[in-house]
Amino acid sequence: MSTLSAAGPRPVVAEPAPWSFPQPDRFVLSNGLAVQAFDMPGQHVLSLQLGIPAPLAGEPLEVEGVGLIMARCLDLGTARHTADELAELLARKGIALHAGVGERGVIVEVDTISRNVSEALDLMVECLTEATFPEAEVRREVRHRLADIGQDKADPASLASLEFIATYFDPKDRASRPGGGSHESVSQITAEHARAYHAATVHPDGAVLAVAGDLTGIALQEELERALAAWSSVPSHQPATGSQGTRAADAGRIVFVDRPGSVQTELHLGGPGPDRGDPLGWGPYQVLSFAIGGSPHARIDRVLREERGYTYGIRAGFRHRSHGGLFTALGSVRGEVTVEALEALLDILDLRGSDLTDAELAHAAGYQARTAPGRFATCEAVAGEAVSLALDGLDTDFVSRTVAQIRTLDPDVARQAWDRHRGTDWTVVLVGDAEHAAGVRALGRGVVDIVSAMRAE
Structure with a gap:
């Protein structure tokens, strides 16, 4: 059996050097969309993330959760392609597309290799502008959300979080209720509600697109202008204001x-x-x-x-x-x-x-x-x-x-x-x-x- 030599002195950990967040190139497209482009050499799978200001507080009270259902259905059928056809197109090109909601708005995320950025942008814009929200797909997503709600109520950690927001925030404040809606409100959501919410919120006005990855050889601004020309701004569009997060008068209990x-x-x-x-x-x-x-x-x-x-x-x-x-x-x-x-x-x-x-x-x-x-x-x-x-x-x-x-x-x-x-x-x-x-x-x-x-x- 060999004998290990005595350990030497521990290495000294140097103080952290100054560091800065990557600085983007910024420009605004002709439709009003603000773009931040981060060139990160060597990262050939690009991340495109689109933030659309549509705070949860703007959802109609009786169908809270409609924002999440709308986002989940963006790629489940358009005027040109069925849900299956879209899934096949995305898979064939190695493109991942996902949409969800947060306190501040709708987030659409697209991951693609750099050589397929044109196709990725075209499919993203198709989902943004031509989503049809088929009745069957909306009903399926509503069922999935109701199942998620049931699971949340069965899990102690999720149940504690739900009870916390209901106790902490004023009942009139949107923050006091689940971001994805309650069983009662989600049960009321139809395809027509999803279409109406989409028409009211999914606009480039006030939105921001961040593109990060190796942008070598990509004429990004020209690509974006071409692809996003179909997504037009609405001059009269005014995004809803966010929740104030008002604390309940009896929250201290x-x-x-x-x-x-x-x-x-x-x-x-x-x-x-x-x-x-x-x-x-x-x-x-x-x-x-x-x-x-x-x-x-x-x-x-x-x-x-x-x-x-x-x-x-x-x-x-x-x-x-x-x-x-x-x-x-x-x-x-x-x-x-x-x-x-x-x-x-x-x-x-x-x-x-x-x-x-x-x-x-x-x-x-x-x-x-x-x-x-x-x-x-x-x-x-x-x-x-x-x-x-x-x-x-x-x-x-x-x-x-x-x-x-x-x-x-x-x-x-x-x-x-x-x-x-x-x-x-x-x-x-x-x-x-x-x-x-x-x-x-x-x-x-x-x-x-x-x-x-x-x-x-």
Whole structure:
């Protein structure tokens, strides 16, 4: 048996070098569509991501979820091709097309090899402008969405998230209801609703297209002008305004969703947080998220997982929205320690900025700064971030400024940022066996309401 030589000294990890988000070429097409083109040599599978401002708050109340159904049906039949024919055309050219919705609007994603970019653009525009929303396809997508809703209600983590938004946000605010609609609203959606929503929202006005990848030899602006000429703007079109994310007057309470016999308790806690326009910048909040709940070595897991063994892991951090934001913590704990785990978590979150050490803030900042280039190493990540920022009214320089702020972060700014949004009036949702509710109530952390899982579903 050979003997291993003694290990030498550990290598020194260098400080992160300055880094900037890729800078695009920008131009506006004749139909008004804003384009950001990122040339990323060597990445021959291009990512084209189109963001169309159509906030969920603009959906008709009685058919909420119609945006998602409309997006899912864009490639399921056009004036020229059936769903099967479109699928065959996309597969033959190695083109992936997907559409979905988010808080801010409709996102259409296309991946294609560079030599097939013309065909990819033609098929994308065909789906945008000539989608017919066949009755059978819409009914099928409605059934799929209803099945998804049933699955969400059966999964404790999804159920906790649904109960959280219903508790946290004002019932009049769109944010209080599922982004993909409820069982009641989705059940009402027809092909005619999908067509009407498409006609009302899918326009180039205010939209942005990000194209990222190796653009060598591609006359991109000419290709886009040719392909997108058929997608015309509507001068009178005014995109709906987004949800304000108004918090409910009675949000500061604990809701226990009773699932008798559960051996785990799912926990979802939250309070107000900043958006990306916060005066202190977004950098401190990314650092705080990592230091408090973003890794197994963060404050929460160091106590609840490593020291006490209550959980496999709880993740916490700041989440921006188009208006305002949230601080959330979520994960599951062993059922028999529900009370102790919640008490420990709330005690950790009671910390003040002055309790955060220079060492933990420096570690969190170093990790965030060092990993930023890796997070944006692919064309898909670059295009997706560019569209997300544009729909929020932000430029790609925002990412560079944020990383620079993190790399040179003053710990006192991070402490100030924590105190600025430190939660004291938490919204807490627990999904598990309500036999633990009496112990939770005894913590004195707020009103505790018990609801049945059947009612929540």
